[in-house]
């Protein structure tokens with residue numbers, strides 16, 4: 668199978684580029700020598716999307732991103748068009764070279780060696796993909812394909828602040844801890860209009876809403892314990908009308924083990940199509956990238972993508 672490697676040299680604050688020779692040597696131990704024609708370096712944000720599309724058009728069927736979650740997500744968005752994969756026999760893989768590499772962890776790959784072995788041995792797993800349409804920050808419609816989670820409200824504001832404030836971004840994971848505390852103390856629940864599958868629209872005040880395909884996300888967060896990333900359903904979690912102190916003391920500390928779900932104002936159910944709107948400005952985030960604001964609709968798509976993953980059985 669022809670393999671294209673897409674490297675983001677700027678991932679992990681430029682460390683990915685510096686470590687590329689070492690990462691390449693590890694990959695070559697398992698895959699054999701890599702000709703330079705099979706490696707492409709990203710030159711700007713979203714370049715991985717174009718490189719992935721070009722690679723599939725040129726006949727590559729296995730695409731490996733070297734970087735963080737953003738690079739993998741950009742690559743994945745390049746291989747889907749009109750709500751379906753642009754080729755039927757694709758395998759995507761990630762080698763951890765970013766800051767948090769949460770996706771690698773979701774695929775069961777904890778190290779560069781494990782990820783390289785999973786690619787070489789051809790172990791894969793199927794994952795669901797959803798489509799999110801929201802209002803972009805420039806005012807137009809944005810469409811993003813995702814596979815881990817879509818979040819709105821307080822959780823999306825935490826993500827947006829942690830990514831946008833340059834000083835905080837340099838702090839890495841600690842920025843999320845600081846912004847979670849700050850946002851909990853300043854963010855008030857807002858009125859939402861929600862339509863789930865074919866049900867009637869609901870009007871509810873909420874602090875945050877999360878649509879999870881995987882069980883975990885972010886820095887060790889267990890948002891939807893037991894969620895199946897290939898069941899063609901999203902776990903819809905609604906965090907209701909929380910007071911500031913209540914969110915800081917009863918929700919935030921219990922995100923790591925999923926016990927926040929026991930709170931009386933938190934609900935969980937399955938959904939495969941949801942439209943969310945509000946008269947207030949509410950941020951929306953897909954797979955860790957702030958894409959814009961409400962209204963947003965999220966739809967599970969009727970296909971699986973194959974990703975290289977460690978075979979634990």
Ligand SMILES: Nc1ncnc2c1ncn2[C@@H]1O[C@H](COP(=O)(O)OP(=O)(O)OP(=O)(O)O)[C@@H](O)[C@H]1O
Pocket residue numbers: 675676677678679680709710711712713714734735736737738739741764765766767768769955
């Ligand atoms: N050549 C480039 N110059 C500047 N930015 C780039 C370049 N190539 C890609 N990017 C951008 O780098 C950003 C960060 O990439 P990525 O998310 O992979 O790394 P990370 O943030 O370190 O890791 P993680 O998301 O796992 O925490 C992405 O938004 C991507 O668009």
